[in-house]
Amino acid sequence: MRFLPHTDTDRSAMLEKIGVSAMSDLFADIPAEFHLDEGSLNIADALSEAGIVRKFTKAAEKNRNATNTRYFLGGGTYNHFVPAVVDYIISRGEFLTAYTPYQPEISQGTLQALFEFQTMIARLTGMDVSNASMYEAATATAEAALMARRVTRKNRVVMAGSVNPRYRSVTANYLSRLDGEFVGVDMGQFGTDLDRVIAAIDEETACVIVQYPDFYGSVYDLAPLRAACDAAKCLMVVAFSDVSAFALIESPGALGADIAVGSGQSLGIPMGFGGPHLGLFTCKQKYLRQMPGRVCGLTSDADGKRGFVLTLSTREQHIRREKATSNICTNQGLMCTAAATYMTLMGDAGLATVARHSAAALQSLVSQLPDHVSAASGARFNETVLSFADREARDAFLAAAKARDMFAGIPLEKIDAAAEPRHLLVATTEMVEADDINDYLALLEVAK
Amino acid sequence: MSSNNTFKYSGTVGMQHEEPLLFEHAHEAPESINLPGVNGDISTALSAFSRKKPANIPGLSEPETVRHFVRLSQWNHGIETGFYPLGSCTMKYNPRVNEQVVRLPGLAHIHPDQPQDTAQGVLELLYELQGWLGEISGLPHLTLQPAAGAHGELVGLMMIRAALDARGQQHRRKVLVPDSAHGTNPASAALCGMHCVELKSGPDGRIDLDELKRHLDDETAALMMTNPNTAGAFESDIKEICQLVHDAGGFVYGDGANLNALVGVARPGDMGIDCLHINVHKTFATPHGGGGPGGGPVAVNDTLAPYLPVPRIEKQGETFALVNGSGTSIGPVLGSPGQIGVMLRAHAYISAFGRQHLHQIAGDAVLNANYILHRLKDRYHVPFKGLCKHECLLTDEIQNKHGVKTLDIAKRLIDLGFHPMTVYFPLIVHGAMLIEPTETESRETLDAFCDAMLDIADACEAGDTELLHQAPLKPFRRRLDETQAARNPVLVWQG
Numbered sequence: 001m002r003f004l005p006h007t008d009t010d011r012s013a014m015l016e017k018i019g020v021s022a023m024s025d026l027f028a029d030i031p032a033e034f035h036l037d038e039g040s041l042n043i044a045d046a047l048s049e050a051g052i053v054r055k056f057t058k059a060a061e062k063n064r065n066a067t068n069t070r071y072f073l074g075g076g077t078y079n080h081f082v083p084a085v086v087d088y089i090i091s092r093g094e095f096l097t098a099y100t101p102y103q104p105e106i107s108q109g110t111l112q113a114l115f116e117f118q119t120m121i122a123r124l125t126g127m128d129v130s131n132a133s134m135y136e137a138a139t140a141t142a143e144a145a146l147m148a149r150r151v152t153r154k155n156r157v158v159m160a161g162s163v164n165p166r167y168r169s170v171t172a173n174y175l176s177r178l179d180g181e182f183v184g185v186d187m188g189q190f191g192t193d194l195d196r197v198i199a200a201i202d203e204e205t206a207c208v209i210v211q212y213p214d215f216y217g218s219v220y221d222l223a224p225l226r227a228a229c230d231a232a233k234c235l236m237v238v239a240f241s242d243v244s245a246f247a248l249i250e251s252p253g254a255l256g257a258d259i260a261v262g263s264g265q266s267l268g269i270p271m272g273f274g275g276p277h278l279g280l281f282t283c284k285q286k287y288l289r290q291m292p293g294r295v296c297g298l299t300s301d302a303d304g305k306r307g308f309v310l311t312l313s314t315r316e317q318h319i320r321r322e323k324a325t326s327n328i329c330t331n332q333g334l335m336c337t338a339a340a341t342y343m344t345l346m347g348d349a350g351l352a353t354v355a356r357h358s359a360a361a362l363q364s365l366v367s368q369l370p371d372h373v374s375a376a377s378g379a380r381f382n383e384t385v386l387s388f389a390d391r392e393a394r395d396a397f398l399a400a401a402k403a404r405d406m407f408a409g410i411p412l413e414k415i416d417a418a419a420e421p422r423h424l425l426v427a428t429t430e431m432v433e434a435d436d437i438n439d440y441l442a443l444l445e446v447a448k
Numbered sequence: 449m450s451s452n453n454t455f456k457y458s459g460t461v462g463m464q465h466e467e468p469l470l471f472e473h474a475h476e477a478p479e480s481i482n483l484p485g486v487n488g489d490i491s492t493a494l495s496a497f498s499r500k501k502p503a504n505i506p507g508l509s510e511p512e513t514v515r516h517f518v519r520l521s522q523w524n525h526g527i528e529t530g531f532y533p534l535g536s537c538t539m540k541y542n543p544r545v546n547e548q549v550v551r552l553p554g555l556a557h558i559h560p561d562q563p564q565d566t567a568q569g570v571l572e573l574l575y576e577l578q579g580w581l582g583e584i585s586g587l588p589h590l591t592l593q594p595a596a597g598a599h600g601e602l603v604g605l606m607m608i609r610a611a612l613d614a615r616g617q618q619h620r621r622k623v624l625v626p627d628s629a630h631g632t633n634p635a636s637a638a639l640c641g642m643h644c645v646e647l648k649s650g651p652d653g654r655i656d657l658d659e660l661k662r663h664l665d666d667e668t669a670a671l672m673m674t675n676p677n678t679a680g681a682f683e684s685d686i687k688e689i690c691q692l693v694h695d696a697g698g699f700v701y702g703d704g705a706n707l708n709a710l711v712g713v714a715r716p717g718d719m720g721i722d723c724l725h726i727n728v729h730k731t732f733a734t735p736h737g738g739g740g741p742g743g744g745p746v747a748v749n750d751t752l753a754p755y756l757p758v759p760r761i762e763k764q765g766e767t768f769a770l771v772n773g774s775g776t777s778i779g780p781v782l783g784s785p786g787q788i789g790v791m792l793r794a795h796a797y798i799s800a801f802g803r804q805h806l807h808q809i810a811g812d813a814v815l816n817a818n819y820i821l822h823r824l825k826d827r828y829h830v831p832f833k834g835l836c837k838h839e840c841l842l843t844d845e846i847q848n849k850h851g852v853k854t855l856d857i858a859k860r861l862i863d864l865g866f867h868p869m870t871v872y873f874p875l876i877v878h879g880a881m882l883i884e885p886t887e888t889e890s891r892e893t894l895d896a897f898c899d900a901m902l903d904i905a906d907a908c909e910a911g912d913t914e915l916l917h918q919a920p921l922k923p924f925r926r927r928l929d930e931t932q933a934a935r936n937p938v939l940v941w942q943g
Contacts, residue, residue, distance in 0.1 A: 001805045003541055003733075004812050005890035014815055014891060018822045026814045027713055029682045029835050034714040039803050041583045041712065044576075046802025049545045056796065060554025062569030064562065067553040076783055077559055081484060085514055087551070090737075093528030094521035097542050100739040103868055105859070105923045109524035110738035113517065116470055119940040123503045129939045132739070135595035138783025146639075166783040173779045177609065177641030219497050248490070249497045273570050274560035274784030275595070276741035288937060294739065298941075299933035302926040311933040317598070317635035318873075322644050327635035330596040330729070334737025341517055344470050347507015349480035357485030364488050379493035402563065410561045430485030437486065 002049075066271070070406040070436045074383045074427025075215075075415050076137060076164055076241045076263060077271050080354065081431055082342075086268040089341045090334050100294075100333065104309045105301075110333065111308035114296035117340040124246050124343070124351070125260045126253025127282035131293040132310075133332040134279030137263035141167040141209065141239050142174035143281065143292045143326055144261045145182075148207030148235040150290045150325065155180030156204040160197045161187040162214035163239055165416045171209070180206075190376040190385040190423075191218035198228040207235040207259070212252060213245055215416070216376055216425070217362070217383030226256035235259060235287075242266045243280060245381045247348070248355035252282075259283045266354075266429075268342025269335055278335040289315060292326030354430050358382035361428035364437050370444050383427040385412060391421045397447035398424070404443060406436070464924060467519040470506060471941050477507035523924050524738070525867050531893050533820075535839040535870035535882025536630070536678055538708050538730030543800065546733070546793040555792060560784050564769055570788065571768035574761050577795045578745075584798075584806070585704070585724050586717025587747035591756045593786040597705060600725025600744025601636035601672070606778040607748060607755040608670050608699045608723060609640060614776070620669040620698065626655055628679060628874040633672045633703060642669055649876050653679040653832040653841075655689055664696035674703040675716065676837035678874040680817065680882070682709070690720025699723060699752075707731045708886065709814055709837035712807030723748045731809075732794035733888075743790035757781045812887035813838040816894055820883055823898040827905040831877045838886070844879035850908040852916050854879040857904055859927065862920035864900040 006014075011023065020026060027035065047055060071079040090096060094109060101107030101114075114132045121130040134140040145157045157175060159168055161184055168184060175182045185200045187193050192214045201208055208229060213219045222238070229236040238252035240262035246252070252260035264278035265271070283291055289312065297311035317324040343351065362382050366375040369386070372393070376385045386409065388394035394411070401408035409424035416425075508516065525532070532539035550556065558567055578590035594600035605623070612620045623637040626647045634644040645663055650656030654677065671693045675683045683689060690700050702716045702724035708731045710716065716724050728734045728743040736742075748756065754776040762771050770785060801809060814837050821830070821840035829845035844854040858868035858881070870882040885894055907916060920926060 001801065001808055003543060003800065003888055004808055005888065006812055006815075010891050011812075011815060014819045018815075018818050023811050023815065026811075026818055026835060029684050029837075030710075030714050031684065031687060034686075034718050036712065036714060036807070038712075038807050041803055041806065043580050043583055043803045043806060044799065046804050047799045049800070052545055052796050052799050053549060055799065056549035056552060056555065056573070056792075059569035059573050060549075060552035062572070063554040063558050064566035065553045065555075066557035066559075069566075071559060071562075073559045073561055075561055077561070079557070079559070083481065083510075085510060089514070089517045089521070091547060092518070092521045094524040094526045095517075095738055096547075096735045097526035097528045097539075098524050098738040099532060099534055099537055099539055099736050103525075103858075103862070104928045105920050105925050106525040106862055106867065107523075107738070108925055109520035109522065112467075112469070112520050112523070113738075115939075115941070119471065120503075120505050122940045123505055126503075135599065135741075135787075136783050138780075139595065139599070164783070166780060169780045170783060173781065174639070177606070177639075219494060221497075246499065247503060248499060249494065250499050251503070254500070270556045271559045272556055273558045273567065273788040275782075275787040276789055277784065288939075295937070295939050297933040298938040299929045301928045305925060307925045307928045309928045309930050309933045311930065311937055311939075314934070316631075318631035320635070321631045322634035322638040324631070324635040324638075327598045327602060327632050327639050328596070329598045329630075329632050330736075330740040330742035332737075332741050333739025334735070335741060337517075337738065341513065343505050344508050344513045344516065345481055345510060346505070347477040347480060348502045348505050349477060350483065350507055351503070351505060353480055353483045354485075356490060357483060357487060359490040359494055360488040361486040363491045363494070364486055367491075379491065379497060381494065402566075407559070407562050407566075414561060428486075430483050432485060434486050434488075 068405060072408050072426050072428060073410055075410050075425055076166060077274060078242050078266050078427060078429050079271060079431050080266045080429045082268050082270055083345055085345055086338050086341045090338045095334060095337050101310060104307065108307060111296050113337045113340050115308050117336040118296060120340065120343045121280055122282060124243060125282045126251030127260050128285040129288055130282040131291055131295045133336050134281050134293055135332060136275065136277045136279045137241060138167045138170035140261040140279035140281050142171040144237045144259045145171050145175060145207060145209060147259060147290050147292060148237060151287050152206040152234060154204055154206040156206055158183045158185060158200045158205055159209040160185050160192055162192040162216060163209060163211040164215040164241055167239055190216040191378055192220050194224050198225060201228055201232045201234060203232060205232055205234040207237045209237040209239060211239040213381040216385050217380040219249055219379040219381055222255040242382065244351060244355050247351035248359060249381065264339050267339035269338055276332060276335055278332050278339055290325060293328050293331055357430035358428055361432040361437060365440060368441050372448055373444055382429060386424045386426050388422045394422050394424055397444060400447040401443050406439065408440060465519045467516060469941055470508060470516055471943050473508060478509045480507060530867065531889060531897055532867045533869045533883045533885055533897065535884040536705055537870065538884060538886055540733050540886035541888035542733050542735040543797065546796040549796055550789045550792045568768055571761060573795055574791060575763055575768050577791055578761060580798050581726060581745055581747055584711055585747040586715030587724055587749050589748050589753035589756060590745055592745045592791050593757055593782050594744035594746055595782055595787055596740065596742035597725055597727040597744040598632040598636055600746045601632055602639055603757055603781050604701050604723045604725055604746045605636055605640040605642065607752045608701065610755040610778050611752055612669055620667055622667045623669055624663050624671045626673060628677050628876045629672060629674060630703060630705060653681050653876060654683050657685060657688060660689065660692060664692060666697060668696050668698040670699045670701045672701040672703060674706055676706045676709045679832055679841045680836040680839040681832055682837050686719045705730060706838060709810055711810045713810040717749060723752055728790060728794040732797045734790045734793040741787050741790050743787045759785055809887050816885040816889055819894055820885055820898060824901055827902055839882055839884035842881045843877050847908045850911065850913055852908050852913050854881055856916040856919060859919035860904050860916045861900060863922045866897055866900055
């Protein structure tokens, strides 16, 4: 077996040193009734390396993918461009095969990359501090609700119905086993009605969670919500699903968010059928000690040289156990390195171009829609809802587009179970070219 | 602190490169990267929300970016660089072919909401993996969704809680956790709205049956146990333990962190475990990445199967499907189907061993740990005698007499060219050193590591301890001031 260095001679010699005669003696402390016969499990026969490549290639070829199909799919996962350098850097064994940097003297590479990541994420979101990642956006949103409960010592959580339904249902699920109340506020539209959200706030409210841009792509003014949160002494939590937006539109921090959480998948991480992605968690400095997850901090070594360590670990499970701020341990470390590399390559200008091209593609599309299709109104970033007369019309279009190598959108009810089955959630990124928009519009006409 | 950072590249000696923060690179950002897409106007409605101040993210050119991060990488230790004997972490070699196959466009560049008939290949691989993990664990029903081991714990406890609720036993909220457990166990129980009671380990480091019996009652929801436990010892009373918990009306949750000792040799499900999470970055060699992404699939028995989270991966006739609806499910626990790329690597690892060789993982892992134990047991204190499984536990008791602590030994190992073992865990012994070699290390490496450990023991006995207290002297950075970092936390660069 090529991953195992020992020969049988090695094994015999080692067994002899240990003072036993057979490998099975090493397992004598496991009751005999539980010993399996070698090779008795119902698992496929061993494959050679060539066999593995062949099997995975065959499987991969059954999947349509973004190299042979145009993607207008979003809903939390976006087909942004991934520069070759990003994958190269995270493929380096020193980053890829390192453990969590608990021995900082020999982990400064991961730690400095994390510090740079935290800094850039704080700057992009306009927030004071960032942690060193969460799993992904839905669980990050749930953790934000839990953190707001700790900060305010109140336990009522209000969430706008325009937050991604997956973030909503995961958050509601996390909270359902704890004391307190979860209030979902129906929006009655493909956008965010802040009046309705604000009306749901009361003095018991720990936080209000909105998404910006919201699940339907809508961008709106958060100022009234900030004022309402101040009045009720609750936290304003802003979720987001495509962090690249904040290179173009005002950041959650500038709009007064106390906590901002969401997905960093757009920062150089492939769609990957849903993961591994990157959960982002940022907050105001004053709430730092209630923040979940690992953080990297600046310090110096015994010679006074600058260095970095994982810090504030007294919040964490390995020290605090059941009183920890979260149970999270392993997070998405390598994805932070990917995002840091991506942002370094892009800089302000590149990030702004990505966001602008993403938004311009959507604007180009919705401004040319034929009469039989309508788009949700108001400011949208790179995502919107297109509405058809009925399900048949929508599905005929989807099928026609699919036949022309295009995934034209996600049937809205697939994510938002309450939606009528005649809407399409449509997202654009810089990977959508003008020709793709033209094809999209032409297909809408054909499938009419 | 930042004021003395004048080094820029000038701190480089002997080709060990100092590298400034990317924010300290002096020049203006170069022309931005050439990007595809629609270079058109955004809507006027959106323009009204434009960002007023730039984020101030300094772009570097591609050659500078590569050099920056390559230099950072060179400050890191990884399993490809050397031995990584972290107990309870199972740092084994990560096959390169796994990295190659998960980057195939048909696996990397696919969307979780694309039509399922265009994603049959990935679903088939995942479905197959579910079956294999069911076989390996002896618990046939799987969710691949949990994002890491700790997330798996939460999901498993949610299922146990749901099963108890379905029996009308909403009063069962007590979770028994041995004092040797990982910190995630009690933290996960708290997040699941349950409370923990700590079980004191017996004199052999194992679960004490009398202690267990004393705490089992009609409020007990579950026992969370790790087997082999975090002292590296197999809980030989496992059958009685499970029986006692079941008789008391509770479930047994298995923390699969130490599955590497059992894979292909014995199955937790056969022993009476009801629910087990599997840390795929441990047992199945998915790269740890400097702290994730992990993956914590949960395997359960028939009793808990109705409560598995959604979406589930099912085979319907000849098609594979992500299925959302189920009235009894605990519901969604993640915003996506899971850490799919991580799961695919685990699939490739199991594929390479296959039915014929899978047991060799546990075999060589346990052989290597016992070999180290045997070589060190006369010079380091061994708190619990007998065979170990995939990891061995030592303490600093003998070295304490010379004023040397576990931390000194760990840091001295760095100077001698080795990543330290896990230190001060488990908490049930003073000055713990937990060593886990895994199956992918050669005898040559194990001997070199043991020689280093014996040299340290020699140095202690010779009273030559100054080097130990000062260690590490050789690496790129020496001991870092963790107190300063925590007292005045600086998490973002203010330059």
